[in-house]
Amino acid sequence: MRVTVIGSGYVGLVTGACLSDLGFKVVCLDKDEDKVKMLQAGEVPIYEPGLKELLSRNHAEGRIRFTTDAQLAIDHGDILFIAVGTPAQEDGSADLAHVLSVAAMVGRNLKDFKLIVNKSTVPVGTADRVRAAVKHELTQRGMSSEMFDVVSNPEFLKEGAAIDDFMRPDRIVVGIDDGIHHEKSQRMMGDLYASFNRHHSRTVWMDVRSAELTKYAANAMLATRISFMNEIANLADALGADVDQIRRGIGADNRIGYSFLYAGCGYGGSCFPKDTQALVSTAQAHGQLMSVVNATEQVNERQKTLLVDRLVKRLGDDLTGRKIAVWGLAFKPNTDDMREAPSRVVIKSLLERGAHVTAYDPVAGHEAMVALKLDCAGQEALLNNFNLVAHDMDALHGVDALMVLTEWKNFHNPDFQAMKLSMRTPYILDGRNLYNPDALADLGIAYQGIGRRNELINLSVEPVMLETPALNA
Template sequence: MAVAGEIGRHMTDYLLIITKSTVPIGTAKKIRGKISEELSKRKAVIDFDVASNPEFLKEGEAVNDCMKPDRIIVGADSEKAFNIVEKLYKPFVLNGHPVIYMDIPSAEMTKYAANAILATKISFINDIANLCERIGADINMVRRGIASDSRIGNKFIYAGLGYGGSCFPKDVKAIIKTASVHGYELKVLKAVDEVNERQKESVFHKLYRYFGNNIKGKKIGIWGLSFKPNTDDMREAPSLKLIEKFLQHGAEITAYDPAAMNEAKRRLGDKINYSQDSYGAMVDADAMVLVTEWNEFRNPNWAVINKIMKNRVVFDGRNIYEKELLEQSGFEYFGIGR
């Protein structure tokens, strides 16, 4: 609101104020109120509009998403505002991607609803994966089966350690809070959040059971610290929850990530050991834990890893390895939902 106040204190002619960030539903109304308040203090009568134009940029792919948007959402309450935004985006929609116009609250809600439904798909497939383990099914086969249905598709239905980052966790919690403020309970999204938090610990429980509920002094090599590949972002990363659990039970951690080492050192300090490369993290390790599916982790030299690990067991938190191949290479393998 501070920026809205500045605008109100200094504007001299018509302005269109556009919010791009993911903001609580009702923010545009508050911005309008703040600017109007400042104009009133100046006894100034200046026309202005507020619009909501939420961004849908993925971390690691922001430039491409900006230049080639799937869709552009515009919420406004005047033709003048719509026309200005249309001119602004004209060079970016020559390829036919739609500009969708709506009222401001609907635009603000669209951003939250989009992220919430993607988070829901992730928690759903993880919940089904956990059931697959108990009944002897393979989540990868189940995923291929359901993804063949065009109504479902194959995106965001890969079982793993749950979602993290700056968007999904925050937005799911925010829309739950918004509903609560308005006297409504979003039971489905509460379950989505609960499943996700539980899923982040799933590999810990597998590993803990594997070692007979005692991992004190065990050396665990971790590949991947960022919440997803192609970023150094560790906000709400599953690796943080896993490392916390391992350390609480006396394990010794050595980790490697292609991009997030500095961020990990900032967050974790000397609580864990850091390797200069992926293989170094596995030297004398009692277990390997794959947390983030970076491309460089997809085809490692298992013969080398076989020689440098103390105990040959792999906990694959993203299902990127073939169980049969690892078993043939002399490893025990544990995935998600397999």
């Protein structure tokens, strides 16, 4: 069985790389010529641990190819994955333009039976629309409209651990509808994922609509756990309790478990924000309320501004003359993905208040510049006060505060003494609760985490007053 993956972004490349590593002959199609040229030359356009090695090995061994040639790609695969983007539109609903244009392209190029597998995250009913778009093209060409099937196979990988998630899935959701191709489609999907089902079956078979909704339900549930913990953390701050102790106290309950209970400065990424919005939008279109998911989003938006609010409370609203360091730009560690990253909200807000921001991220610097240029469109002068540095300690010279926004491993155990000497005021706003408040208290470093008995940690360390009194306002 041969596989074609249409859309060579995060999901498409990981899917293609992993399936080629399992022995399938894979063709990855993308409409972006530069991206395909890079891939053909052995370069990988995204940072994802292990991906480059996996692609180069399978490319060298002839199991994976990259192309912009639609006809070649459609001819190649018995299974055609759709893995193109489904970004949020202005009203929050998912934009299906890429998915439907791929469906039409498949219909224009189809010569024999193909199984179309929808891997993009799409609202309920999209498989029907893909089916209709393919049929329309086939009918135009005077061909049988029964020479394909459409199934749903949503992707649950996490960026930063994508290869491992794909190769060792908790479950594989496959939605297939009753119809003349049901048995054949089920057999093909079973064969495709047989390597993962040898020990016990990880595949959860269901109908297409349920599979489409399962993906949104999973992301909404995970996002809700984060926002719930963020609200508990903010309450813990107000009450002098410690959210990390609470996390361990509730996580030990089997009914709750430990995952996704970390409080922080908000979630981001290409999935949770857009998928929760799309779910709310779908519910609205069907006259349903999604109160919990709505609240999840609102809490997250507030959480992204929490650290700046705290800084302003201490240093004043006008941050002119203040220097702030930021460690971590990507929305999470082990990726350079800046989509919806909290750092974007934080940095823009600091720059608008007149602060000078020096930032460090192990891999996301380039993507961060692209994102911040977009965010500051029309206010380009703001970026004169922003600079990136190549080492974490270089960000700290003479700063009034350090904000930690991404939990990269190399931020876990820094040299606090050296940091204290380098900073103008030793003050850390820890957006990922990486540090031990008691240890920092002993070191005389002012510290604010998220939900960690905030007001108690050395906030008596006075900020340095600036020479111009107005700047201390």
